[in-house]
Amino acid sequence: MPNDIDIERKIRFSDAISRRQFLRLATAAPLALANVRLAHAVPSLAFLPAAFDATHDSVLIWVRGDEAARVRVDFGNDAAPAQLTTGPSVALTKDTDYCATIPLNQLAPGRTWIYRIVDADSGKLLSEPARFRTAPTGAEPFTFAFSADMEESYQPFKIFDVIDSKQPDFFLHLGDIIYADHPKKSFRPSVSHYRSKHAANRKDLHLQNFSARYVTYAIWDDHETEDNCNSLNPHMEDALKVFKEYWPCKAVDAAALYRQFTWAGIDLFILDTRRFRSQQQMPDGSDKTMLGTAQKSWFKDRLKASTAPFKFIITSVPFHGGGTDTWGSYAAERGELVRFIRDEKISGTIFLTGDYHLVRDWTNAKTGLREYMAGPIASFTQYEHEPKARARYEKAGTFHYGDGYNFGLWRIDPAAGKARLEFIDAGGKTLFQTELSA
Incomplete structure (x- = not known):
């Protein structure tokens, strides 16, 4: 790979670049984008931009600068990359740690879009071309990846290069995006502390490059706030504010992170298992909740209304797990959801989970529900942390793997009613695969 100086010598950005240049940059090999030095970028961005929560006609573009500025997004589809639309602008201010989210709306579905960040005052380029894909409205095949658990001290996050090689349409991050409380001796929960931890993870070039090429849908778990946190944690408001600054989303409730999106006729429900959670030590019963009244009602209504052949339910902690911080400690509410799915004859439900630093097929004969767990992206592994767990x-x-980094990869054919899952390790080796029919 050429070094930074070589790339800068060969690439000079101007307000109008050729189709060939634009496509070459937008499809660059892993890390090539992150190593580009822009000769005339003043002010500058702290990290590469990223795309979040795409729908069939919209997306959220995330930008983080290193000083106050006004920036805009210029964008276009890959069929005419040199003909960019001048997009909306936004101010980068100290109040939000120089982070900003720029919504793009009225996009065409099922297309790859290319965008770049521009200084709104001078017109100078601040980023190389990045890309995202809008959700198709037709029942066309697609691919997505998912995993969890990403700790700063385990950088570099090289597994994102492996995920990139599979060219997913989008990525689901299932939580523990940072470990704010690691190391414990330096844990000082506050807005500034959470910002520093998110920024530290964002510095990883593998993550930056991947996020500039694929849409991400992210949810938090506990370590974004504090280990095993629940709704009574006094630092959750600060943690939520900073999470939204660095990992924007189109949440149903401004006070939480839950939402639904649809891709090629397949529905995905992202649940927030922290914001409304009762204390773990509370006796189990009808009053003990992981979802809270409003979120649970929303989830039931949306799930019942879905006609999708597959309905993916994203919960950051194991649904069939038995630990005190999992759904096992909220068994009454879990049973309520199991009965609801059964009584309403809701088919095609698949739970995707993280948190355990483990791959596992959690499919449960008693509940009749399928659950698949992935992780870690980069952190300690389950069997490194707890060797005795292997025997358990x-x-x-059922299949389990707790010896290395990993992710899950789904290949969905909505029209055929087929869904194929692979679990893949950091070396690109397939660990496990299965195919489901709707």
């Missing part, structure tokens, strides 16, 4: 999972008789 062996007894379950």
Whole structure:
């Protein structure tokens, strides 16, 4: 790979660049984009931009500068990359740690879009071309990846290069995006502390490059606030504010992170298992909740109304797990959801989970529900942390892997009613695969 100086010598940005230049940059190999030095970029961006929560006609573009500025997004589809539309502008201010989210609306569905960040005052380019894809409205095949658990001290996050090689349409991050409380001796929960931890993870070039090429849908778990946190944690408001600054989303409730999106006729429900959670030590019963009244009602209504052949339910903690911080400690509410799915004859439900630093097929004969867990992206592994756990999972008789970094990759054919899952390790090796029919 050429070094930074070589790339800067060969590439000079101007307000009008050729189709060939634009496509070459937008499809650059991993890390090539992140290593580009822009000769005339003043002010500058702290990190590469990223795209979040795409729908069939919209997306959120995330930008983080290193000083106060006004920036805009210029964008266009890959069929005419040299003909960019001048997009909306936004101020980068100290109040939001120089982070900003720029919504793009009225986009065509099922297309790859290319965008770049421009200084709104001078017109100078601040970023190389990045890209995202809007959700198709037709039942066309697509691919997505998912995983969890990403700790600063385990950088570089090289597994994102492996995920990139699979060219997913989007990525689901299932939580523990930072470990704000690691190391414990330096944990000082505050807005400034959470910002520093998110920025530290964003510095990873593999993550930056990947996020500039694929749409991300992210949800938090506990370590974005504090280990095993619940709704009574006094630092949750600060953690939520900063999470939204660095990982924007189109949440249903401004005070939480839950939402739904649809891709090629497949519905995905992202649940917030922290914001409204009762204390873990509370006796189980009808009053103990992980979702809270409003979110649970929303989820039931949306799930019942869905006609999608597959309905993916994203929960940051294991649905069939038995630990005190999982759904096992909220068994009454879990049972309520199981009965609801059964009684309403809702088919095609698939739970995707993280948190355990483990791959596992959690499919449960008793509930009749499928659950698949992935992670970590980069953190300690389950069997490194708890060697005795291996024997426990062996007894379950389903696939498990807790020896290395990993992710799940789904290939969905909505028209055929087929969904194929692979779990893949950091070396690109397939660990497990299965195919489901709607």
